[in-house]
Amino acid sequence: MKEVVAGIDIGGTNTVFGLVDKTGNILAENSLKTTDYPEIKNFVSALAAAINKLVEGKSNLKLAGIGIGAPNANYHKGTIELAPNLAWKGIVPLAEYIRKKIDVPVIVTNDANAAAMGEMIFGGAKKMKDFIILTLGTGLGSGIVINGEVVYGHTGFAGELGHTIVVPGGRDCGCGRQGCYETYASASGLVRTVLYMLSEMREESSLRDIPPSELTAKKIAEAAAKKDPIAVEALDYTAEILAFGIANAIGFSSPEAVFLFGGLAQAGEMLFIPTRKYVDQNVQPIFKGTVKILPSGVPESNAAVLGAAALAWNELKK
């Protein structure tokens, strides 16, 4: 029998899951629509059945554990709490519900912490004990590893860098406050920066022909690659704020590397080069040159399942 774990990524729209062996091979995967299950118990039943089916579909597999990345997940309690993008309200004891259906260890955390674990077990941080991963999508998620362990903190919710304030009195954030890191340093933050630059600058730009509701980080990166002045300026400013937050995080935990992941990171060297420059300008002298700014070493398409699986493998190791 070959041991595998199930890695599950619960998103607002889709839930994807796969069986992953110890070296990070995905042996089988599937998905279901999260929105088809407004009742959590029905969701758990469908998910458990689908995982059992995956295991039975292959010969000689033994399911050793389950790792789950989900919004507002509490590692200590195995719960999802007050997640704004999910239909299940209040505090959902997800790990407990799943264990009732499949009796193996079930570990729950948010997607950014799962990404950190994925990076450490299967990605670019295999030999690192201190690093940070920033997931730069619609928001900014962060997973922080110190002394080889993901930081969950007293509440189980640690590592919420996206809602640390980097511009006091700055942009409105979905959390109800102003100037949060993710309102600048994320794919949607880049879009907001372009809109601001369009208001401030007089240069011609292909981005003036795209309705704001259709602007994406990808389109902006494409324009920047063609030297569009607004796109170039917006990427540079985004890198500056991203680097400002990274420099302050370095003062906190002095990591060996910061990994960038997600839609904004897809801009590649156009983002990484100015980010490295601004980190170097902003960081305390004592930390100059001590931190690598790197793209994630986990392929974007498999990252969610691999991260969640890594969570389970890490727990089984203990």
Added chain:
Amino acid sequence: MKEVVAGIDIGGTNTVFGLVDKTGNILAENSLKTTDYPEIKNFVSALAAAINKLVEGKSNLKLAGIGIGAPNANYHKGTIELAPNLAWKGIVPLAEYIRKKIDVPVIVTNDANAAAMGEMIFGGAKKMKDFIILTLGTGLGSGIVINGEVVYGHTGFAGELGHTIVVPGGRDCGCGRQGCYETYASASGLVRTVLYMLSEMREESSLRDIPPSELTAKKIAEAAAKKDPIAVEALDYTAEILAFGIANAIGFSSPEAVFLFGGLAQAGEMLFIPTRKYVDQNVQPIFKGTVKILPSGVPESNAAVLGAAALAWNELKK
């Protein structure tokens, strides 16, 4: 034979040291003038002799280890590196030098990390696994504990919150940058804030009669206790910036408590009450009400020796 450790605090002017038992009793102590020893080897010889003398002065003591708090100390390497306030230049292998004189485990870190260890072993954080201590003196030092361990990071210098930037483009800092946390949230930051308030506000104030070079946090706190309007306003603003940095730190590591220590913390409830209010206003909703803001549980007069001793006891436990 009763086991004790030596706790040593190396400052720019004085070095104080004491023998401390497992429960935090200081059995003997002494000091020497750091500035009397421009050569590190002479300093180490004098210090080792003085410690041996303390041990021999009591009957039945066995020295089990040595803990040292010192500026710019590197825990991983046992070194002091490029300390601006010490005469010993370059990289000083302090632990190694001391071990050659006294053959016991020697642990080195900066004073704020030692204070964190003191708080955990002998103070108010005995049952805590996740907390932060801020030492608010001439500068702002910070010791961060996560999962029951002081955070040293990849370089050994982690936990430098005093030089994270909280006001971009703000006050000049001794580190050569602008807007560092310690230029606002420290005893000397409070003095700077009073000078600013004296320029901005027209209210009468007893602080207008004190030459700026003689202003201290203590005098300002005394004036605030008498409702001096400038002193009150300055303490409130200091609490606001202090709280802003605390709120961001909470987003990072979600501690159970933040301890405040040092000259500025001596202002007591005049500082703690507004600080708690502003932390509550600034913190992410998910962390509201989860963090206690507390005075240090270690007496200020013994804190340096006890912190350094705690460092040694913690290492011997491993």
